Amino acid sequence: MKKSFLMSVAVAALFAGAASAADLKFAPGQDSKFNWKSYDEFKAAHADLKGEPLTIFGPWRGEDEAFFLSVLAYFTEATGVDAKYSSSENYEQQIVIDTQAGSPPNIAVLPQPGLLADLAGKGFLTPLGDENSKWIKDNYGAGDSWVGYGTYKGKDGKESFYAFPYKADVKSLVWYVPENFEEAGYKIPTTMEELHALTDQIVKDGGVPWCIGLGSGGATGWPATDWVEDIMLRTQPPEAYDKWTTNDLKFTDPAVVAAIDEFGKFAKNEKYVNGGVAAVASTDFRDSPKGLFTVPPKCYLHHQASFIPSFFPEGTKLGQDADFFYMPTYASHPELGKPVLGAGTLVSITKDLKTARAFIDFLKTPIAHEVWMAQSSFLTPYKGVSTEAYANPQMKKEGEILTSATTFRFDGSDLMPGKIGAGAFWTGMVDFVGGKSAQDAAAEIQSAWDGIK
């Protein structure tokens, strides 16, 4: 009796092991484009965590959630940690409630450094230590920038490194349909001046150059902030950009007003945008790029981040049916180099536990990046990954923009206080497109900022 019981336990254990190994998307040690050595090393170093709990909270839902879970499977397989991932549509609210209520997850993944800085200031985050910040600095493209985005003032007023960047987006992209360009004989602009010329040329040829959609339900206006940020980086030194995100450079500063106006040159010209100016604020950002793919095309150009292909019509082949080019810089500002605007999610510890530390260590292995890269919708500035793992050449191209960036700047609206970056700035842009002057819109945003000081 006892023997057969032990037998069945053994058999069950065997099957359990087999089942979890089968959960892994790519069998360890097989495909040579993955860095399996890093996985084995990590496994060897964290073998003592079997059955210990870990809760992770993040913004990834739907497809992204499935991708993340496939990455997490490697972590649980290697360590035996009982890791649970949960997410929320309103992650911003949820994390504030959870931390405030004293029942936070162990790990919080958030795409907003501003929100994280706030949580750190209230003492809800655990510092990750110098060793991790140094690692980021050494291993990430434009590493110093990334360290900066994870470093905040704690409750005691001391600056520490709190948030580990994992998964990034590139924003400085302009999408187009190569076929349409070929047919009309347009060339990819290499400078902003050329982009302006191309815009005019398209109008002259009887077409509409741009599809711009700022609609995003309650978040309407955010796509415009990306435009303004991209232009800021192309007209001002990065230091000015940094000062702008902390309001040391006022919104009413001529530099900022000029950047808004520059965006207006595209968005507020009846002939430049599909559907006319009135359509800009009301068109949903998810619907907006569809104009690229109609016959005849409703527009030729679309400025949007690397995530946008998920909203392209079904069956669109990247590189063939749609492609992108780097949002060019001004020939008149050669000193600014090639800046990259982006965003990303940052991982921080909201309730310290050995397993949480292990998870941060896991993120330092190339395998934690490559598994997701190979399934699409994941870019990383980590220089140690094999770019061969990227699911397609477009992503590889985007990934290389990240790793080779000299200046990387985080989405400014995510750095500003929530009230501005996720509020007044959006509203201001909507008002601007709706007819307000850049000066007035900027003054409005500035007065909102003065209000929260």
Place this chain on the structure above:
Amino acid sequence: MLLQIVSALGVVVGAVIVCSAYFFFSNMILDLALPVRDGDIRQASRNLNRRAMIRPWLFLGPALFLLVVYLVYPVVATFVLSFYDRAGLQFVGLANYKWAIGDREFRQSIFNNILWLAVVPAACTFFGLVIAVMTDRIWWGNIAKSIVFMPMAISFVGASVIWKFIYEYRGGNDVQIGLLNAIVQLFGGTPEVWISVPFWNNFFLMVILIWIQTGFAMVILSAALRGIPEETIEAAVIDGANGWQIFWRIMVPQVWGTIAVVWTTITILVLKVFDIVLTMTNGQWQTMVLANLMFNWLFRGGGDSGRSAVIAIIIMLAVTPIMVWNVRRANRELKGH
């Protein structure tokens, strides 16, 4: 799924058992502590009186306790928070209140709230009354009533999504898929981005709430209209009153109390309006209302508990008088004027 259903059922059953046990045992203890024996009649009657005095509190106890935990305590905590800084750590006195008075967006919200208050309860009550009167006289009145009442069953967010499609705008030469723009185009007008037209967009949002709440007003008022004695109307008819006069001089005065209740109930609802604005505009294009402003201050970017607490207190202060009046009125009506 099954697990959730089973555990939910378990909770329901368990709660009922716990409640019954509480009442049963607390009563038993009360009876034991204050015995009514045949021996001493005076003692017995005193105990009986005491029991009668204590028993209601025993029954109300759990409810009162929950009320304190979930209502009184939060109100006090919110009030206290309104004097603290954004993290709720440092006492800042009246600074948050001072901010509120000076803030443009706050004043805009107050203005919009007043606009909502002026329009929505009046419109709902008016339409509800008119529909109630009219549907009483036609054979398909009940069908019409059901249709008018149906939006009540839709959540605010669901209703907003429906209306979003009605106000939808497509730029340029695209085919308008929004009902309103399609109609406008049919009559030769130019399509408009309705929800971004300053000032007027407030009214487009109000329409949604009116659409939802008219059914409520109609049902209550129609019941009240049924209560009007036939004789008074007959007498008026004999005296030669026309329909208009019957409505204004006979019916409305007789259901005046009900109108007031419907009006105030919807007024309280309007003061708390939140979902519609969140779904349609999130307060952009100058449609911000107090509840949304509070939500934004509390949750956007880490939050500011002090300022959101101030707004919460102001909403509460605005609701209270109407609430008190409503309760008093209901009490008076219960006692028969």
